[in-house]
Amino acid sequence: MSDNTKAAASATAAESDTKSRIIGVAERMIATKGAEQVSIRDITREAGVNLAAINYHFGSKERLFAEALARSITAINTTRMAMLDKAEAKAGGRSPSVEALLEAFILPLLHTDENECNRYAHTAKMLSRFFLNPDEEIMHMLRPHFMPLKERLLRLFSAALPEVGKTDVEWRLGQVFAIMHHHMLFADLRCKDLGKKLNVKKELRRLVAFCSAGMRATPDGEAH
Amino acid sequence: MSDNTKAAASATAAESDTKSRIIGVAERMIATKGAEQVSIRDITREAGVNLAAINYHFGSKERLFAEALARSITAINTTRMAMLDKAEAKAGGRSPSVEALLEAFILPLLHTDENECNRYAHTAKMLSRFFLNPDEEIMHMLRPHFMPLKERLLRLFSAALPEVGKTDVEWRLGQVFAIMHHHMLFADLRCKDLGKKLNVKKELRRLVAFCSAGMRATPDGEAH
């Protein structure tokens, strides 16, 4: 069995060739076929490695999938953090606008791939998969990839919305998350089924308009 | 194989005993374990019927699930329609407010069961399941259960929001749907994992506040 941490040895090579090839193929295949439809046989065949490699390197299929998901999330959240950096710099000492914050949260999710389909649609699908079938171990393993961004967003939105209570801000941020989760699930459907190209700019404008209004809503409804 | 429609015979007994017992058990089991985790062996064992009964009565597992989902959706949408009737009656000749329309859309989804958990959480899970794994035949079979309500909501929201274009109204209604879908997925999690009771009134107030602001948003952002 050996430790999860590879033996000291040549630590420079970030990962064994097989291990990184497996996780790369897993990400791509999950992207195109959906997590439920990918077997470890599919992955190992495509990656040109032995069937047993996945259990050897990751322990189980489930943990491989969790690592693939964590990788996507990290990529997305790194972009978001960078956009928040820019927004904060641009705002000088003041807090960035709700719209700027929303853009930092939303835009990275709209990136398109070479087919002009949503690049992270598979990430949304994997998330759905874990939401539907919650596994405490995996949730725990994923949490650190979400927390820093969430804390920062909470702080920034609270600053931009001083009239909204902190718990409300958190709750409303949850709705933005919901919208984006759903959005990506369906961006995938729309793209694959209809061959429609996605109009990122228009989507972004609509999403920011809807969400910023929601974030700013007066607590007791009746805005007009 | 015989037709799907049972032979004429005693049409008074709405469904054969086995058939209705199967669909009832299926609904309940999907509710508690999640659609992915329920096998036809689980269902038939629990219902006390033969393993082959599902394929005999429904043709396949997938079609049984679709029927169970359609049943839930019909129940929900009937309530929504009734609430819309009331809202329209109350508004007299004028169009009901955005808030009243949202309540009709949202409240039926918040009904709790005897454990004060969300009663339709399983419906959301089943929906998620079909979204993740779209099957044209099943989607087609589900459509009629959604369309009448959707058309009516579109018409009413457009009347209540004359300054928002029809395609925008439709798009925004989609976001409300997204929020509710996600909301129910997580209401289930919260309820089961934490044993927390759900505060329907508070949830409704928050949801309506967020969504009504979003529905009313000025198209080009920057509300203040």
Next chain:
DNA sequence: CACTCATTCAAACGTATGTTTGAAACGGAC
């Protein structure tokens, strides 16, 4: 009773799955 249809049943089918095993191949250390 005899006929017929829908329904139920136990059993088997065929297959796809994630995982384990035990031996072989590799590669650096001494």
Next chain:
DNA sequence: GTCCGTTTCAAACATACGTTTGAATGAGTG
């Protein structure tokens, strides 16, 4: 060259699954 831990490999394992089959049952009809 030999040892030793790591990695790869082909093969088997152990089920779990949805579905099919063909005979048995049962009720309604003539």
